[in-house]
Every structure is written in structure tokens, then in C-alpha cells.
Amino acid sequence: MAQIQFFKVTSLPSTLQPDSFYYLLNGDYAESYLTNAAGEAKSLGNSAMINALITAALSSLPSSGAPVLFAADIAARDALEDDLTQAVFVLVQDATGDPTVEAGAALYAWNPATSSWLKVAEYESMDIELTWDAITGKPVSTPTQIDAAVSASHSHANKATLDKFSEAGGLARFNGAAIPAEWNSTNW
Numbered sequence: 129m130a131q132i133q134f135f136k137v138t139s140l141p142s143t144l145q146p147d148s149f150y151y152l153l154n155g156d157y158a159e160s161y162l163t164n165a166a167g168e169a170k171s172l173g174n175s176a177m178i179n180a181l182i183t184a185a186l187s188s189l190p191s192s193g194a195p196v197l198f199a200a201d202i203a204a205r206d207a208l209e210d211d212l213t214q215a216v217f218v219l220v221q222d223a224t225g226d227p228t229v230e231a232g233a234a235l236y237a238w239n240p241a242t243s244s245w246l247k248v249a250e251y252e253s254m255d256i257e258l259t260w261d262a263i264t265g266k267p268v269s270t271p272t273q274i275d276a277a278v279s280a281s282h283s284h285a286n287k288a289t290l291d292k293f294s295e296a297g298g299l300a301r302f303n304g305a306a307i308p309a310e311w312n313s314t315n316w
Contacts, residue, residue: 131264144169181235181249202226205236205245212238223250 133148146167161169196217199205202225223234232252
């Protein structure tokens with residue numbers, strides 16, 4: 129099994145590493161690409177790819193457009209059929225009830241002329257399981273040691289005194305009382 133490398137980039141390099149996962153910041157969106165053993169990128173639900181699919185689907189509709197409905201699964205999509213009198217899109221969250229869909233969601237178009245569904249696109253979710261042992265270049269500390277260090281960082285000799293400091297109503301307070309603006313003594 130090939131090891132997968134992860135990269136966070138703002139643009140795809142001209143030469144991509146094989147067996148790699150690229151996170152790409154694209155304006156307000158993040159896109160992802162997975163490369164094969166030859167370093168060829170495959171899009172994973174990228175906004176450019178999704179926009180192209182949506183544009184192609186919308187261009188086939190009458191100029192009046194078609195509404196987009198949402199359904200939890202294929203049975204919920206099919207339950208809509210009796211009430212459909214025009215072309216609509218239905219985004220099915222769990223489309224695994226369709227034998228052509230292995231996992232994830234799918235977008236369907238209803239054709240009222242033929243009373244049939246046309247699958248327009250599939251959106252497979254990608255679940256990644258990452259184990260501590262699979263991380264390359266990980267800290268030498270174990271997860272237990274890291275957890276212990278985080279817990280210890282919140283405990284120190286002056287903690288009881290420092291916990292008496294607070295803020296309320298825009299004023300700094302010590303032990304619930306407002307701290308005077310001029311500190312001319314240590315008797316607060």
C-alpha cells in the first residue's frame with residue numbers, strides 16, 4: 129500500500145507528487161485533489177468541477193429554470209414523484225439506494241415528459257481514518273504524554289491567586305472587587 133503525502137498549497141504545482149493529497153485554497157473555498165501513482169491529479173468535489181456540472185445541467189433546462197429540492201434518501205426522492213408537474217433537481221443526501229451509487233450523495237433531474245429520473249452527478253464523501261502510528265514526522269511524545277503536558281500547563285503554584293482575577297462590566301476585578309485605577313498600595 130502506497131503512503132499518501134499531504135500538501136497545503138495556494139496553487140497546484142506544475143509537477144505533482146505521486147500518491148499525494150493536495151489541499152488548495154481557492155479564494156473563499158478550499159479544494160482538494162488526489163494524485164495517482166503517476167502524479168496525475170483527480171478532482172475531489174472541487175468547486176470548479178461542481179460549477180461545471182451545475183452549469184451543464186442548468187443549460188439543459190427550460191428558460192424558466194427548475195427548482196432544487198432536497199431529499200434524505202432515494203425513497204424520499206421517489207415519494208416526490210406524484211406531485212411533480214415540472215422539471216426539478218433533487219439533491220439526495222444518501223443516494224446508496226440507487227444501485228449505481230456506491231457511497232455519498234447524488235443530484236437527480238426529474239423529466240416530466242418521460243416521468244423518469246436522470247442522475248446528473250454523484251458526490252462521494254471521503255472518510256479518512258488517520259492513526260497516530262501512520263503520521264510521518266510526528267512528535268516523539270505519545271498522545272498520553274501530550275495530554276498530560278496540556279493538563280499540567282493549566283496547573284502551577286500561583287494558580288489559586290491568578291484565578292481570583294476576573295473582568296466584569298468592563299472593569300478588572302480581584303476576588304470579585306473592582307481594582308482601583310491607581311495602585312497606591314498592595315492591600316486590595
